[in-house]
Amino acid sequence: MEKVLILVIDGCAPAYLTEQTAPKLFALARQRGFVKTVRCAMPSVTNVNHACILSGRWPAETGVVGNYYYDPNTGCEGFIEERGYMRAPTILQRCQQAGGKTALFTVKGKVLGVYGAGADIGLSAQDPDPVLLRRYGLDWPPTIQSIEATDWIVRAACRCIEREDPDLVYCTTNDYIFHHFAPGSEPARAQIAAVDDCLAQLAASQPHRQIYITADHGMNQKKTILNFQAMADRAGLRTYCLPPLKDRYIENHIYQEGGMLYVFLKEPLQREAFLNFAQSCPQVEEVLTAAQAAARYHLPQDQIGDYVLLAGRDCAFGEVEGELLCTEASRSHGSEYEREIPLLALGALRPEKAYRYHKDIAAYLQF
Template sequence: MMPKALIILIDGCAKEYLEQGVTPNILEVGKRGFHKMIKSALPSVTNVNHATILTGSFPIEHQVAGNYFYNPETGEHGYIQGKGFLNKETILDFYASRGASTGLFVVKGKVQEVFGENVTFGLNAEKTDPEMIHHLGMEMPPETVSKPEANNWIMEACYKLLEKENPDLVYCTTNDYTMHNYEPDTDVAKKQMEVLDYWIGKMLELDPEREIYITADHGMQSKTLLVDLQKKLDKTPFDTFCMLPLKDRYLENHRYQEGSAIYIFAKDKSQTEDLLEHLKTYDFVESIYTKEEAVKELLLPPDPIGDIVIFSTREVAFGELEDEELEVNVRTHGSKFEQDVPILAVNARRPKEDYEFNCDIVKFMMQDLSK
């Protein structure tokens, strides 16, 4: 018999969202078990870290390096929102292969498309399953999924799934609309966290013995300057394709596709060394990695990341703009500055000090259950 486990991912939950005095039930998980800060995988974007958490491995193993892809051989590029990009077994697949019941409840439809092929119970707020909604006694989700109400809806659905079916393993994740648009101390953010906390409290009451982990895929920081690096490089002799690993369809969260990491593909490989030196002259660049350095130091897969990986300084992000630069007041993620995320766990498999990255949750589960 497989152990009961629940993993809740609060998308974009920087630690400040848990410091506003409105999340007593979430903090109770930490009191019963432990609460600390750990690291996400880089770049600190959603798809990368769903894959990292669910497989218990870094991108160099599971091969998901962003929300978007570019194939330099064909010129094809697009959103990662289906099967075929993940190269490693998830904990959901692991449980299913052993006859255990699983649930994947998400706000964004793309998460279910990428990771939900073998789950027993699947639900997302974007492309609804009327039979599952009826089975759980739920109302239909809000029309716009990039709103706080969609998070409230999926958390209620997760609670009702646990109450009605008691699956062996459930992975539930929200959408980070609130974190992109509201500072932690705003009324909207506090209300969002208060509602999430309410449902987590009810889930905790259902089965105090269940293994429960609450974490995030990335943090969130305010940015005051956006840079369109492609437009800047188009004015130089360098022939490049700049890919934003954060780029996705949810423009309510980031209207300029703004994120603090970027992959640069040199179309003319003979220019790579000079391009690298040119990028070092920009004051908005915090760190630069060659492909080889990114593979070794960041544990990124070589093929999807181009020839150069760069991260911006704290208050800067890269985006798709009409001009080369734009002064803004936005909140986004993708860099090392949004890599710190909380973990709260009860009935965890290892002591507090063993958890350093969000992938450790499933890594330790896999190690124990494979014996």
């Protein structure tokens, strides 16, 4: 059976992972792999893209369209943090069913909660299992809003590989640092350096193991935050506006700001009025019907409202006081502009040109 490690560096735009920040891994890639830029799924948010990476499928098949849900029929809404939302089988489940041993290591607890089915070993830095800490000789994890959290979770995964040699290991970090620091900054460089050191050692000791390093989404500065719900309310439009980026990690995006918005119309007769209003908003780059968005982004049409709004490169939809906030303090994602992500592969199954999206990693694995 194949031996595989997939590391997802949360929020890692290509500018963060470079030959200057990860010289050891880039040197290895020249010898037995490649580095390229690929694309993630839309919306470019965490839950959506872990579902794609873990299954090799688009959101239309996974059924995961955000970090938050809203049911217009019942009015129920909430954070997606537990099992039951993922419709497609994951490579963890496929590997386990084939008789392989699997492990899932994550900084954010929700990743284990939503995608933990099929993991023989599961460890979260947010809510660590003391039994596994003792088993791998690990110290109590640092706060998840730290550079050290990345180093801790990656080393935990490597410790597991060294001691138990599972067939498939999926490991992911937290994007707290990238939400607050641009490429080239010392905190951002330190986060990548931790990955470079640890995985270069692992690759040297386990040359037979396929190693894939990618991201769930990229990251950009957002200078204008738009409270579209407040604007629609003022215009007399009855809507429910859902930013698919919304989650409990408020320290990452304090305004729940993201580049895509699902809009549910509560009054069908307002469809034309809403369309005219949304298209007249300068911060809204494009207005798509649910059918258009589903076709373009491979989304399940019945889960994304009536309209899907896209913000410009330096804009985001968020939950701010009033209707508009101009700021220099926001770095976020969710839009088309955060779709480009890195892929560094060692021992990949297919040639470089075969990988266009991060989901292709799982699509080609033979579990």
